Amino acid sequence: MEEARSEPAPTSIAYRLRRDAGGFMDRLRPLFARRPVRWAAIALGGLLLAFALFWLIFARGLPDAATLLEYEPPLPTIVRDINGQPVHSYARERRVQLQYSDYPPLLIRAYLAAEDKGFFEHHGVDVTGFGAAVLDYASKLGSGQRARGGSTITQQVAKNLLIGDEYSPTRKVKEMILAWRMENVLSKQQILELYLNQIFLGRNAYGVQAAARAYFDKDVADLKLHEMAYLAILPKGPANYRPESPTGMERALDRRNWALGEMEKNGWITAGQRAAAQALPLGTVAAHGSSFDARAGGYYMEEVRRRLIQLFGEKASDGPNSIYAGGLWVRSPYDPVVQDHVQTALRGGLLRFDAGRGWSGPVGHINPDNGWERELAASYISVDYADWRVAAVISRSSSEAQIGFADGSTGVLPADAAQMPYRRTGGPAFSALKAGDLIVVTRNGGGWALRSVPEVSGGMVAEEVHSGRIRAMQGGFDSRLSSYNRATQALRQPGSTIKPFVYAAALDGGMTPASIIVDGPLCVYQGAGLGQKCFRNFSGGSAGPQTMRWGVEQSRNLMTVRAASQTGMDRVVRTIKNVGIGDYQPYLSFALGAGETTVERMVNAYATLANQGRQQPSKVMDYVQDRRGKVIWPQRWRACDGCNMANWDGKPMPRFGFEGKQVMNPMTAYQVVHIAEGVIQRGTATVLNDLGRPLFGKTGTTNGPTNVWFVGGSPDLVAGVYIGYDKPRSLGGWAQGGRVAAPIWKAAMAPVLETMPKTPFVAPAGIRMVTIDRRSGKRVYGVWPGTDLKPAVIWEAFKPETEPRRSIRKEEAEAQAQAADARAASAISRGRQRDADFLEGQGGIY
Numbered sequence: 001m002e003e004a005r006s007e008p009a010p011t012s013i014a015y016r017l018r019r020d021a022g023g024f025m026d027r028l029r030p031l032f033a034r035r036p037v038r039w040a041a042i043a044l045g046g047l048l049l050a051f052a053l054f055w056l057i058f059a060r061g062l063p064d065a066a067t068l069l070e071y072e073p074p075l076p077t078i079v080r081d082i083n084g085q086p087v088h089s090y091a092r093e094r095r096v097q098l099q100y101s102d103y104p105p106l107l108i109r110a111y112l113a114a115e116d117k118g119f120f121e122h123h124g125v126d127v128t129g130f131g132a133a134v135l136d137y138a139s140k141l142g143s144g145q146r147a148r149g150g151s152t153i154t155q156q157v158a159k160n161l162l163i164g165d166e167y168s169p170t171r172k173v174k175e176m177i178l179a180w181r182m183e184n185v186l187s188k189q190q191i192l193e194l195y196l197n198q199i200f201l202g203r204n205a206y207g208v209q210a211a212a213r214a215y216f217d218k219d220v221a222d223l224k225l226h227e228m229a230y231l232a233i234l235p236k237g238p239a240n241y242r243p244e245s246p247t248g249m250e251r252a253l254d255r256r257n258w259a260l261g262e263m264e265k266n267g268w269i270t271a272g273q274r275a276a277a278q279a280l281p282l283g284t285v286a287a288h289g290s291s292f293d294a295r296a297g298g299y300y301m302e303e304v305r306r307r308l309i310q311l312f313g314e315k316a317s318d319g320p321n322s323i324y325a326g327g328l329w330v331r332s333p334y335d336p337v338v339q340d341h342v343q344t345a346l347r348g349g350l351l352r353f354d355a356g357r358g359w360s361g362p363v364g365h366i367n368p369d370n371g372w373e374r375e376l377a378a379s380y381i382s383v384d385y386a387d388w389r390v391a392a393v394i395s396r397s398s399s400e401a402q403i404g405f406a407d408g409s410t411g412v413l414p415a416d417a418a419q420m421p422y423r424r425t426g427g428p429a430f431s432a433l434k435a436g437d438l439i440v441v442t443r444n445g446g447g448w449a450l451r452s453v454p455e456v457s458g459g460m461v462a463e464e465v466h467s468g469r470i471r472a473m474q475g476g477f478d479s480r481l482s483s484y485n486r487a488t489q490a491l492r493q494p495g496s497t498i499k500p501f502v503y504a505a506a507l508d509g510g511m512t513p514a515s516i517i518v519d520g521p522l523c524v525y526q527g528a529g530l531g532q533k534c535f536r537n538f539s540g541g542s543a544g545p546q547t548m549r550w551g552v553e554q555s556r557n558l559m560t561v562r563a564a565s566q567t568g569m570d571r572v573v574r575t576i577k578n579v580g581i582g583d584y585q586p587y588l589s590f591a592l593g594a595g596e597t598t599v600e601r602m603v604n605a606y607a608t609l610a611n612q613g614r615q616q617p618s619k620v621m622d623y624v625q626d627r628r629g630k631v632i633w634p635q636r637w638r639a640c641d642g643c644n645m646a647n648w649d650g651k652p653m654p655r656f657g658f659e660g661k662q663v664m665n666p667m668t669a670y671q672v673v674h675i676a677e678g679v680i681q682r683g684t685a686t687v688l689n690d691l692g693r694p695l696f697g698k699t700g701t702t703n704g705p706t707n708v709w710f711v712g713g714s715p716d717l718v719a720g721v722y723i724g725y726d727k728p729r730s731l732g733g734w735a736q737g738g739r740v741a742a743p744i745w746k747a748a749m750a751p752v753l754e755t756m757p758k759t760p761f762v763a764p765a766g767i768r769m770v771t772i773d774r775r776s777g778k779r780v781y782g783v784w785p786g787t788d789l790k791p792a793v794i795w796e797a798f799k800p801e802t803e804p805r806r807s808i809r810k811e812e813a814e815a816q817a818q819a820a821d822a823r824a825a826s827a828i829s830r831g832r833q834r835d836a837d838f839l840e841g842q843g844g845i846y
Contacts, residue, residue, distance in 0.1 A: 068157075068182065068185070068186060068190075068194065069185065069186065069190075071194065072320070072327070072627065073095060073097055073197055073198055073206070073207070074092075074093055074095065074206075074316055074324070074325035074327075075095055075096075075097055075325065075326065075327025075627055076089045076090055076091030076092075076093070076094070076095065076324070076327070077089065077090040077091070077308065077323050077324070077326065077327065077328040077329075077330060078328070078329055078330065079297075079301060079304055079330045079332050079334070080329065080330065080331050080332060081332060081334045081335065081336055082332070082333050082334060082335045082469075082471070084331070086292065087292060087293070087296045087297065087301075087332075087334065087336065088292050088296055088297050088301045088304075089292050090305055090308070090323050090324055091324065092324050093204065093206045094203075094204050094205045094206060094210040094213075094214065095197070095205075095206040095207045095209075095210050096207060096209040096210050096213075097197050097207070097209075097327070097627075098193075098196070098197060098207075098208075098209050098220070099193060100189045100190070100192060100193040100196075102209075102220065102221075103192075103196055103208065103220055104220060104221060104223070104228075106225065106228060106268070106269075107208065107220060107223060107228045107231075107232075108192060108196075109263060109266070109268040110225075110228040110229050110231070110232035110259060110263060111153075111195075111196070111208075111232045111235075112153075112266075113232065113259055113262035113263045113266055113268065114229075114232040114233050114235075114236075114259045114262065115153055115156075115232070115235060116152045116153040117262070117266060118152075119152065119153050119154075119188065119192075120188055122152060123180065123183045124152060124154040124155065124176070124179030124180045124181075124182060124183040125152060125154075125155065125176050125179055125180060126152050151175065152179060153191065153192065153195050154179040154182055154183060154191050155175045155176065155178075155179040156195060156199070156235070157179075157182065157191055157194050157195050157198070158175050158178035158179050158182060159175050160198055160199070196208045197209075199235050200235075200238065201214075201231065201234040201235065201238055202214075202234055202238025202239065202241075202242070203215065203238070203287055208220055208231060211231050211234065212227075212231065214287070214288075215227075215230070215231065215243075215284045215285065216283065216284060216285060217285045224277075224280075224283075225260075225269065225273060225276075225277045226256065226260070226277040226278070226280045226282075226283070227283060229256045229257075229259045229260045229263070229277065230252060230256045230282055230284070232259050233252070233255040233256055233258075233259050236255075241255060243282050243284045244287065249282065252282055253281075253282065256278075256282070257278045260274045260277050260278055261274060295384045296336065297334060297339065298343070298384075298474070298475075298478070298479035298480075299473055299474055299475035299476065299479045299483075299485045299487065300334055300339060300470075300472065300473040300474075300620065301334075302475075302479060302483055302485060303473060303475075303485055303487075303488055303620050304330065304332060304334075304620050304621060305323065307620065307621065308323045308328070308330070308621075308624070309323055311624070311633060312326060312328070312624075312632075320626075321624075321626055321632060326626065326627065327626070327627030328624055328625065328626060328627070328632075329624070329625040329626075329627075329629070330621055330623075330624050330625075331621070331622040331623050331624075331625075332620060332621055332622060333464070333467075333469035333470060333471055333619070333620070333621075333622060334470075334471070334472070334620070335471040335472060337752075338462055338471045338472040338752050339471070339472040339473075339474075341472070341747075341748045341749070341751050341752055342460050342462055342472040342473070342474050342719070342748045343472075343474045344747075344748070345460070345744050345745075345747035345748030346458060346459075346460045346474045346477075346721065346744060346748070347385060347474075347477055347478075348744070348747060349458070349721075349723065349740065349741075349743065349744035349747070350454040350456055350457065350458060350477055350723070351454055353454070353456050353723065353731075353735075353740060354452070354454035354455060354456055357423055357455070358420055358421040358422060358423035358426075358429070358452070359418075359420045359421065359422045359423060359429035359432075359450065359452045360423060360452045360453055360454065360455040361422070361423075361424065361432075362433075362437040362438050362439050363381060363383075363390065363438050363439065363440060363453055363481055364379055364381045364390075364437075364438035365436050365437055365438060366379055366392055366436050366438060367436060368392070368394060368435045368436045372392045372394055372404050372436075373404065373406075373408055375392070376390075376392045376404065376405075376406050376438070377406055379438065380480075381438055381480065381481060382406065382480045382481075383440055383453070383478050383480055383481055384478055384480055385477075385478060386442070387442050387443055388440050388441070388442050388451055389405060389440070389441055389442070390405075390406070390438055390439070390440055391403040391404060391405050391411070391413075391438070391439055391440075391441050391448070392404045392405075392436065392437070392438055392439075393413075393433050393434065393435055393436065393437040393438075393439060394410065394435060395435055396430075396433050396434065396435065398415070399414070399415050400412050400413060400414050400415060400447075401413040401415075401418075401430070401433055403439070403441065403448060411441075411447065411448050412447045412448065413430075413433075413439075413441060413447065413448045413449070413450065414447050415428075415430045417444050417447060417448065417449035417450060418430035418433065418449070418450035420450065420452065423455075429450055430450075440452070440453055453477060453478075453481060454477055455725065456723060456724065456725055456731070457476045457477060457482075457486055457723075457724070457725065457726055458476070458486060458721060458722050458723040458724060458744075459473075459474065459475045459476065459485070459486035459487030459488075459490060459598075459599045459721070459722060460472075460473070460474045460487060460599065460719065460720065460721040460722075460744070460745075460748065461473050461474075461487050461599050461600050461603045461618075461719065461720055462603075462717060462718070462719040462748070462749070462752070463603050463604060463607050463618055463717070463718055463719070464607075464716065464717060465607045465610045465611050465713070465714075465715060465716050465717060465718055466611055466616070466716070467616055467659075468604065468607065468615075468616030468617050468618045468619055468660070469619055469622065470600075470618055470619065470620050471717070472719075473485075473487050473488070473600075473620070474487065475487040475488065475489070475490075484726070486599070486722075486726075487598065487599045487600055488598055488599070488600045489598070490598060490599075490726075491596035491597065491598060492596060492597070492598070492599075492702075492707045492722055492724060492728075493593050493594060493595065493596060493702040493703075493706070493707055494581070494593045494595070494597050494602055494700055494702075494707075494709060495592075495593035495700030495701050495702040495705075495707060495708075495709055495737070496555045496557075496560075496592070496593060496698060496699060496700040496701065496709075496737070497593065497602055497698045497699070497700035497709045497710075497711050497720075497737075498576065498581070498590075498591070498592070498593040498595070498700070499552060499555065499560050499591075499592075499593075499698060500552065500606075500609065500672045500675075500676055500698055501572075501575050501576050501579060501581065501605065501672075502560055502563060502564050502567075502572050502575075502576075502591045503548060503551075503552060503560075503563060503672060503675070504575055504609075504664060504668050504669070504671075504672050505564075505567050505571045505572040505574075505575040506548070506563045506564070506566070506567045507668045507671050507672070508571070508575070508665060508668050509566075509567040509568070509571055511548060511563065511566075511567070512548070512671075512798055512799075512802050512803075512804075513547065513548050513549045513671055513674070513675050513777075513796050513797065513798070514547050514548070514549070514772055514777030514778075514796055514798075514804050515547065515548050515777070516545045516546065516547060516777060517545070517546060517547075517548055517551055517559045517562055517563055517566075518542075518544065518545050518546075518559075518562060519542050519543040519544060519545070519546050519551065519556050519558050519559045520542035520543075520544065520558065521534065521542065521558070522534070522558060522561055522562050522565065524561075524565060524588055533588070542558070543556065546559065546775075547774075547775070547776070547777040548563065548675070549675050549678055549774070549777075549796070550774075550775065551563070552675050552676065552678070552679065552683070552698075553675075553678040553679050553682060553683030553684070554683060554684065555679075555683070555684050555698075555699065557592055560591055560592060561588055561591060561592065563591075564588055564591035565588060568586075569586035569587065569588060569590070569591065570586045572586070572590070572591055573585065573586050573590060575664070576590070576595075578663040578664065579604075579605040579608050579609075579615065579663055579664065580601055580604055580605055580608075580615065580663075581595075581597045581601050581602060581605050582595045582596065582597045582601070593700060593702060599720050599721070599722055600618055601618075602709075602711050602720050603618070603711060603718055603719060603720040604616075604617075604618040606697070606711045606712060606713065606718045606720065607713075607718040608663060608664065608669070609664070609669045609672050609673050609676075609696075610669075610673055610696070610713065610714075610715055610718055610761070611660075611669075612666040612669050612670060612764050613662055613663060613664030613665055613666045613668065613669035614658070614660045614661070614662050614663070614666075615660050615661050615662075615663045616659060616660040617660070621633070623637055640654050641654070642654055666764035667764055667766055667767050667797075667799050668799075669764075670761065670763050670764055670767055670797060671767075671797045671798075671799075673696045673761050674696075674761065674763075674796070674797045676696035676697060676698055676712065677694065677695065677696045677761070679696070679697055679698055679699070679712075680695045680696065680697060680712070681789055682789050682790050684698075684699045684736075684737065684738040685697055685698075685699050685710060685712070685737075685738050685742045686738075686789075687738060687742050687743055687746060688712075688742060688745070688746050689789070691746070691750060691753065692758075693714065693753060693758045694714060694715065694758065694759070694760045694761055695712060695713065695714055696712050696713070696761070697710060697711055697712015697713065697742075697745075698710070698711060698712060699736070699737030699738045699741065699742060700722075700737045700741075701735070701736050701737045704728070704729070704730045704731065705730065705731050705732075705733075705735050705736070706724055706725070706728040706729060706730060706731065707722050707723070707724040707728070707731075708722065708723050708724070708731065708735050708736060708737045708739075708740045708741045709721070709722045709737050709741050710737050710738075710741040710742040710744075710745045712745070713749070714753060714756065714759070715759050715760065715761050715762070716756060716759065717749070717752065717753070717756065719745060719748065719749055720745075721741050721744050721745050721748070722741065723735075723740055723741055723744070763797060766799065766800055767797050767798070767799070768797070768798045768799070768800060768803055769795050769796070769797060769798075770795070770796055770798055770803045770804070771783055771784070771785060771793050771794070771795060771796075772793070772794065772795075772796045772804060773792065773793060774790075774791065774792060774793065774794045775792075777796075777804060778804055778806050778807055779803065779804040779805070779806065779807045780793050780807065781807055
């Protein structure tokens with residue numbers, strides 16, 4: 001029988017741990033009994049505690065230095081014009097980013113001599129310089145004076161880009177930690193590149209290239225030795241070395257010469273180079289703003305800015321492609337030549353209209369008690385017209401007024417140079433002047449003379465037909481006086497310029513250009529709320545049955561109302577909406593221009609007519625590139641590979657697909673354009689007929705009249721203009737689109753059209769050209785249209801199977817035309833106002 005074995009009692013794990021730990025401590029106690037071991041352990045613990053505290057106080061939460069590998073400095077957005085030339089920038093910091101290799105070696109050495117001689121030897125921290133800074137800080141503690149920095153270039157980069165400019169010992173320690181980390185991540189060349197692109201050097205210049213432009217109007221590659229040395233001393237405090245003041249100039253020369261001496265000590269220049277450079281003056285240019293012409297574009301560039309902000313945001317926090325930090329490159333269809341003509345013509349028209357009405361009043365007001373120089377500069381009000389200038393009235397006596405300008409200069413405005421009547425009071429303008437008024441003046445001998453900014457305003461746009469690219473835009477007299485863009489923001493009634501689209505709906509509904517429409521009284525029941533509305537001509541008479549063409553050419557409102565009524569306003573407002581003019585309710589008054597729209601929309605709609613009903617969205621930007629050149633707008637933009645090849649490679653040529661959207665029947669669009677050519681030849685815009693080229697268009701005048709319009713153009717370029725007060729009121733009974741707006745259009749577009757070939761409007765496939773009697777609309781056989789302005793027989797455009805079936809003999813057509821012309825001449829000789837004149841002046845009678 002096998003003996004039973006006894007099992008040992010189980011032992012808990014906790015017991016064994018305590019037992020083993022106790023044994024381990026028992027073995028260590030003899031060691032801790034020895035004094036050296038005990039002190040070493042205490043020192044090690046203290047060191048670990050100090051490191052932990054140091055990390056908690058200084059190192060915890062510091063940014064990762066590796067982020068600088070992907071750092072992108074804020075860069076301005078640059079706009080190029082239609083020719084690819086930079087014309088405008090949007091910037092809050094003037095900066096141009098260069099690579100390390102772009103900086104001349106001597107310029108780099110100038111900065112090393114002035115800021116950090118041992119840059120290529122230390123590892124981010126200069127121990128000697130740091131120690132001297134600590135002693136300087138201790139000596140000035142409590143005095144309120146700021147100690148010298150002692151920072152290396154690496155530390156300055158850490159301060160500027162990662163932790164900020166707080167003045168405290170804590171920041172200095174953090175700066176050292178980051179500098180050490182940066183040296184482990186970045187090369188010396190990368191650190192210098194960041195430094196030279198980021199450092200602030202005064203005159204709103206960030207980076208050395210921007211400073212070279214700001215102080216010497218040169219690129220860094222063109223700087224001389226003495227100029228490099230001056231730029232190298234600026235990081236310590238640009239305000240201390242301002243060349244505008246005698247004290248700053250003296251300090252700048254002393255410090256520059258010191259930097260040149262340091263370069264010689266380090267063996268980077270010879271004694272002769274140093275002496276020659278020290279003998280030269282600073283050579284800085286006067287402080288100036290952006291290198292771009294601030295006057296270029298005006299309203300156009302402000303519209304580009306608005307659309308960029310909508311797309312990409314304004315600040316760096318809005319995304320990597322923000323307008324003021326993203327470094328975007330914008331290609332624009334802005335044409336400086338066309339813009340100059342449009343701006344000049346609109347301004348001239350506004351001045352002519354406003355002439356003789358007296359002084360319009362001050363353009364602004366400041367509080368002279370707060371210092372007129374500062375207040376005037378802060379107002380940002382100026383004027384860019386001829387030799388006009390904005391001035392602040394400082395004081396006024398009975399014989400003269402003291403005025404001051406934004407540059408700090410002053411002048412005298414004699415009382416006899418400000419005697420035009422003030423339109424609000426009727427008294428002399430000089431008597432209405434008071435201290436703090438901002439006025440517009442021009443040089444007059446040894447003094448100044450008062451000028452009046454037009455109170456009436458307006459807007460004008462010129463757009464390419466086949467692409468929708470806006471070549472020019474003017475939204476008022478001067479964008480510096482008012483940034484409100486009347487070309488894109490002002491909602492105005494279009495008046496008779498809406499009529500071509502009413503007739504387009506009628507043509508789609510079955511009418512033809514030769515359809516007879518009665519020009520007579522019309523009453524329409526508009527519902528229980530509106531009741532019955534009756535339209536009639538001013539004279540109480542009527543022209544009777546007339547062709548659609550005649551109604552458009554003579555802008556007959558009653559014919560337009562009848563055509564809209566017969567077609568159906570639902571169809572009319574749908575056509576108007578399709579071309580982008582506006583979304584209106586189906587009321588007859590909208591057929592006469594009672595709705596609201598903008599110049600930009602109207603011009604785009606007329607461009608759609610000229611483009612055979614294919615609408616291209618109006619655009620002030622062709623494409624937008626990020627700082628690396630990648631196209632980021634439009635989103636579906638594709639490069640045309642092979643389009644810029646020097647020679648044909650034998651492969652198929654690039655083909656472009658149709659762009660835009662077909663919003664109107666091409667034949668309908670051409671019919672409307674063909675009819676609207678008659679407005680220029682013998683209608684309400686004959687002032688443009690002497691341009692001697694194919695043109696179409698329509699005048700417009702709204703009730704009051706409060707707005708006068710002309711929109712039209714050639715097969716390739718369409719433009720539109722309106723004139724009116726910002727707060728709508730009557731322009732005066734004589735104001736009409738043909739008298740006021742059309743001459744402005746002519747002044748702007750005549751020189752532009754002269755540079756373009758005379759191309760006719762091309763009819764789309766399917767259009768049938770038929771000779772008809774211009775007054776009756778009946779078909780004429782065997783006769784070619786005449787060449788005079790009002791021929792009896794003309795070519796008319798018809799859709800297939802819609803041409804007139806009834807005919808008339810040539811002799812009858814000529815007799816009817818002569819009789820109609822005689823009746824019109826008789827009415828004028830009797831002094832009667834023609835219905836066409838009245839209706840054109842009234843726009844919609846609603």
